Amino acid sequence: MTPTARLAAAIDLLFAMEDAPRRPADAVANNFFRERRYIGGGDRRAVSAQVWAVLRQWRRLAWWIGRAGGEVTPRLLVAAQSVLEGRPAESLQRAFSGGRYAPDPLDPAETRVLRALEGHTLHHPAMPEAVRLEVPDWLLPSLRAQFGDGAAAEIEALGAPATLDLRVNLLKATRDQAREILAADGIAAEPTPLSPWGLRVPSRQPVTASRAFRDGLVEIQDEGSQLVVEALGAAPEMRVADYCAGAGGKTLGVAMCMENRGHIVACDVSAARLEGAVKRLRRAGIHNVERHLLEAGDKWAKRRAGSFDRVLVDAPCTGTGTWRRNPDARLRLRPEDLAELVAKQASILRAAAKLVKPGGRLVYATCSVLREENEAQLEGFLAETPGFERRPMPLSGFSQPPEVLRLSPRSHGTDGFFAALLERTA
Template identity: 75%
Template sequence: MTPTARLAAAIDLLFQMESTPKRPADAVANNFFRERRYIGGGDRRDVSTQVWAVLRAWRRLEWWLKRAGGEAQPRLLVGALLVLEGRPVESLARAFSGGRYAPDVLEPYEARVLRALEGHTLDHPEMPEAVALEVPDWLLPLLQEQFGDQTAAEIAALTSPATLDLRVNLLRTTRAEAAAALLEEGIEAHPTRLSDWGLRITSRQPVMATKAFRDGLVEIQDEGSQLVVQAVGAGPEMRVLDYCAGAGGKTLGLAMTMDNRGHIVACDVSEPRLDGAVRRLRRAGVHNVERHLLVQGDKWAKRRAASFDRVLVDAPCTGTGTWRRNPDARLRLTRIDLDELTAKQSGILDAAAGLVRPGGRLVYATCSVLREENAAQIEAFLARHPSFSMLDLHDPATLDAPISASALSPDQPFLRLTPRQHSTDGFFTAVLMRAA
């Protein structure tokens, strides 16, 4: 594709995202490229890079366009970003040529708006703080409560491009062997700092097209998510419940730590997500997992009360810790969403607590950085359930394989990860024990 064709494709993709505002941007992009298989891998990466750059700068671009008398629509968003990055409008007008595969010619008002932006950069001292930091107005005070004077630095890290992390499947290979297999296919991967099972690739690479992936040697999983699995402390012969399993990412990790022994039940309320786990389990060589669909009025939980050694609740949450991968999520998140999710998290925790055997452990995790979904949720749970107590992850006796000290904060018994501090997605994990 020519540069102008890639520009036109980026605008088209943004239009698709705008027309389906409730769908995650990555899902829209996957469908967009699936329908346009003529777009090669390199062109896909270039188009995606342009689109994600707009998503990461959306509030600032919207502020500039409003100031210049324009609207935040895809053509002007893309054009504004290029101009604020230093591209002259005259040059941009040549790219918007209306020729074959190129964007349509700039309308006079579009050219006028873009000319008003020449000589400026993306940031401006008059921007409201929430706009400059690319977060919703209502959310900024909650982030400031969590991060204090580090708020700007933490948010900047949350909105920066993410790395690509892999979890090595120790049921099939070793970390060194997996890295060597990837290198044979032209992909250089290095050991992660915090997870003993992880490999990190610093640029976007087609990992899923490799033989190493197809053979189940590696699975795409953020390093922080791998530490959540480690915090469960699941071992061979245990009975383990992954209560919000989704498509089974953490289920696969649990099966690995259990050496494919014992028994795992992967539950979810979504049948398509559970069905999506089947191929992943087969590829990884996992055979100790049972899937169960949770439905209204289900007697399954009652029959299995107090029977699991470990129960993992990877709770539905705002996903604020994954903004590096899903910058569009910031634009959709509302206060109502947060209130609904915290109520749902409380209900899930209460239900899951009854499935933990005496002396067993309940592990609560989110990919959120908000206190309301994390520490505050655990404090409220412990007040409702005095038979549970929180374990200190600093204590080497808590886990057979202790979590790296550099992943833990000295004054917190739980795990709280952020991109700025740990180069992972944002995660929270607390380990609770039920009295024997």
Template identity: 65%
Template sequence: MTPAGRLQAAIELLGTIEADRRPADAIANDFLRTRRFIGGGDRREIGEIVWSVLRARRRLGWWLERVGAEATPRLLIASLRVLTGMPAPRVAGLFGVMRFAPPPLEAAERRALDRLDTHTLDHPSMPEAVRLEMPDFVLPLLRERFGDKLESECAALMQPAPLDLRVNLLKATRDEALAALAAAGLKAEPTRLSPWGLRLPGRQNVTVAAPFRDGLVEIQDEGSQLVALLAGAQPGMRVADYCAGAGGKTLALAMTMANKGHIIACDVSAPRLDGAIRRLRRAGVHNAERHLLESGDKWVKRQEKKFDRVLVDAPCTGAGTWRRNPDARLKLTETDLAELTAKQAAILDAAQRLVKPGGRLVYATCSVLRPENEAQIESFLARHSDFAIVPVADGLPAYLHGDMLRLSPARDGTDGFFACRMERRG
């Protein structure tokens, strides 16, 4: 594709994302799947244009309102280029000058860009939530969580995330996986916190490389790996991954169990569970089965107090993953948060029934917001006095020790994660 063609494709994709409540990555996958003429390099360039706008969306909207212009996909992309240093006439020249280019800028669009030409993306008059690219109602929650680190953590949440891999110890050691990746032209480095983690710089298509196809590595953020580590699933145990989705943490748990014992991946979505089948086979996992949780299902009742470990990786706002999903913070509402916290409490109440005396319940989210994390644990313990917190320590740096695991992008270089493990004492 020509640069002009990529620009037009980015405008079309951004317009679809702005009009759709679904996650941007799902929308982008559908968009690109129906345009097979777009090659891999073009896809990366189009994605970079769109994701750069999403990371700066509130500031761009503020600027366009300030100059009296509508925040259309065309102007969002054009204004970002102007506000990050490209002269307005040069930006205007990208429109309508060659085949497949977007139509020429209209007079009003040109005037808006001309008014932005002497400015940069940030401005002293911006409201704090706009400058930090956060929803207004979320900012107090982030301040409660991060205190004087608010600015640095919000800045980290606006940056692109690295690509983390988890070595599958069922098939290779970390050194063997490093060597296999190097042979495939992928230079990785061991992660700082996870004993199984590897990190690749930039965006690389690891899924076509032999180490991934052969099941030596899985894509998994280092923070997510630490949640699996915290679960402490051992060979011979009976383990339930209660909100398994497509099985990312199921794979890690099966690995720590050395394929011995029994792990059940549960979810309310049949398509998500079906998506785990290929991953389990590729990883060489033999001790896992799937169970679909349906309305009226008696499975939980029949399995009461039979599990050594129950992991609840609860549905959440994903506020800790906003560097990967910058569109999610733009679509999140207070109603969404209220509905999610009610759902999390209900899931915890159901999942705790599976934990046997002396067994452990691990609650985790990829959020950094207290209502989804500490507040959930406090409420759960008030409802279930036979559970007590088991402090975090195993295999983690001293600064992460405490009653609960709290990870953040700026401090830890991971996605934002929360986890708490509790033991049934009665």
């Protein structure tokens, strides 16, 4: 693709995202490229990089466009980003030529906006703090309360590009062996500092095309997510329930810890997500996992109450800790979403806790940095549920077992995560 064709594709993809405001950007992008198989891998990465850069800067770009009297559109967002990065507006008029595969020409109103932005950068002292930090206005007080004096730096880190982390599948290879096999495919990786199974790739590389991935030696998984698995403390011959398993990312790690011995039940309310786990389990060589669809009126949980050694509750949440990967989520999040999720989390935690046998343990985890979904949720559960006590988390990467796990990109280089370990004492 020519540079102008990539520009046009980026604009088209942003329009597609605008037409599906409640759908995650990565899902829209996957469908967009699936319908345009003529776009090669390198071009897909270039187009995606441009679109994700706009998503990371959306509020600031929109602020500049509004300040210049323009209408916020995908065309102007892409063009404004280029001008604020130092590209002359005149050169953009040539790029928006209307020629073959190029975007339609800029109209007079668009041209006026871009000329007004020349000589400026993305930052401006008059910009409101929530705009500068790319967060919803209503959410900024909660983030300030959570992070205190370091709130601005922590929020900025949540908006930076994410690392590419891998979890080595110890059922098939050691960490050093996986590194060597990745290196043979031209992919350099370094051990992660906190997870004993993690590898970090310094840049976005086609890991899924590598032999290590195809043969099930590695799985893409943020280091923070790996630590949640380690905290569960699953071991061979145990009975384990992954209560919100989704497509099985953490289930895979739990099975590895159990050395494929014992029994895991991967539960979810979505049949499609559970079905998505099948290929991953097969690739990893895992055969001790049973999938169970949770449905209204289901008696499964009641029949198996008090029968599991370990229960993992990776609760549905706002995903504020994953903004590095999903910057569009900041634009979609509403106060009513948080309220709905907090109620759902409390219900899930109560239901899952009934599965734990005396002496067994439960890990409650989210990929959120908000107190409402984390500490407050845990405090509410412990206040109304006798027989559970908090325990320190046995994590090999920490000099002292943390009472609860709070991770953030700025402090730990991971996604934002929260996890707590509870033991059933009666």
